[in-house]
Amino acid sequence: MTAVELAERLPSIATVRALSQSFAVLDAILSPDGYATYTFDSGWAENQELASMDNGSGDEYSIVFTDSGAFIRGFDHESIMSPYADDDYALWPGLVESIPEQFAAQATEPAFCHHGDEEPFLAATVCLWRLHDDLSWRTGDVEFPPQEEGTDGSDWMFRLLTEGSPEAYRAYAAEYFEVSLDLAAVGEIFEHRPLTADLVQRINPRTDLDSLTETLVTIGYLAPK
Template sequence: MTAADLAKRLPGIATVRALSQSYAVLDALLSPDGYATYSFDAHWASGEELASMNDGAGDEYSIVFTRAGAFIRGFDHESPMSPYRDDGTYATWPGLVESLPREFASQIDEPAFCHDVPTGKVLAATVCLWRLHDDSAWRCGDIAYPRRSGLDDPDGSGWMFAMLADATPEAYRAYAEDYFEVSLDPAAIREVFQHRPLTADLVRRINPEAELASLEETLETVGYSPGSIR
């Protein structure tokens, strides 16, 4: 899979946003120590929200929801399309952001998305997609992907965004049961995907050791179903 394939599979902006909030809430419930893989900041910047993934091993993504639409950046540190290529150019892969609409131009210089390199700063990205609210689908640049034997996922888009492309509670459950090494109640996971009120009982069904009171600050940051926490 490449970004071009992912663009055809991703659901609309509103669904991606809701899914991202659900991932962040569930990860917070399953990792109350604060080391969640998925997070969501409903107060990222004026008029902007940020969904993010960081696997702690050098791979990450960011989805910025703006008044104009949404911008996606993914960084697979082992991808041959990484800015850290053997030629020492420290540049984004050709075509990755050249056709980015002006509405998202500021995102490629966002300090949180850039790495310091000997030549200055570079956008840490191997995947970029975007969608304006008027667009009928997600878009990406016209890219010539590297060809290597057995390389089916050259930019990391397939594994990095698989759960968003699948868009089901079952996909999250499979990830979480493997990552957190727990057995999860499918019905409880579905309730969070539906943004049902997060009650003390629902929290216990997901993680008996988590306490709703200690998560309220995180939930406010995520912006999960305002007014539904009780």
């Protein structure tokens, strides 16, 4: 799967945002040490929210939600499309040239850039965007390499978002955290039900609700009234 196919499979901006918050809450419960793979910052910048994935091995993605819509950047560090594969750290042709002006700042955001020999460059092998009045997600006019040479990382980096189910998250958690989660409890987080002490314990008995207060505020997730 390439970014073009990913654009066809991703749900709406609102659903991507809601799913991203759910991933962040679940990862926070399962990662009380603070090293969550999925995070969400509801106050990342003025009128902007940020959903992130960082697997700790050099692969990452960022989804910025703005007043205009949403911008997605993904970076597969082993992809043939990585700017590190070019002596001048050039981005893959077509990746960012047609990004609308509403997301120009995100395409040069320092937090998404790495430092080359002379100047920073966007660490990206995947770029997608969607304005609120767009009917679907969009990509640049990219000519992808032959499949046998590798992909842009879309096929695995965004799998949880394209599958979008408690079952998909439970499978991820079984592999990453080596735990077998209560599917009904995961489903409650996907439904954005208020996070209670009992629900936290059902997901991870070694975590308590009080320790998650600050994280929940950052994520913008419902706390019990």
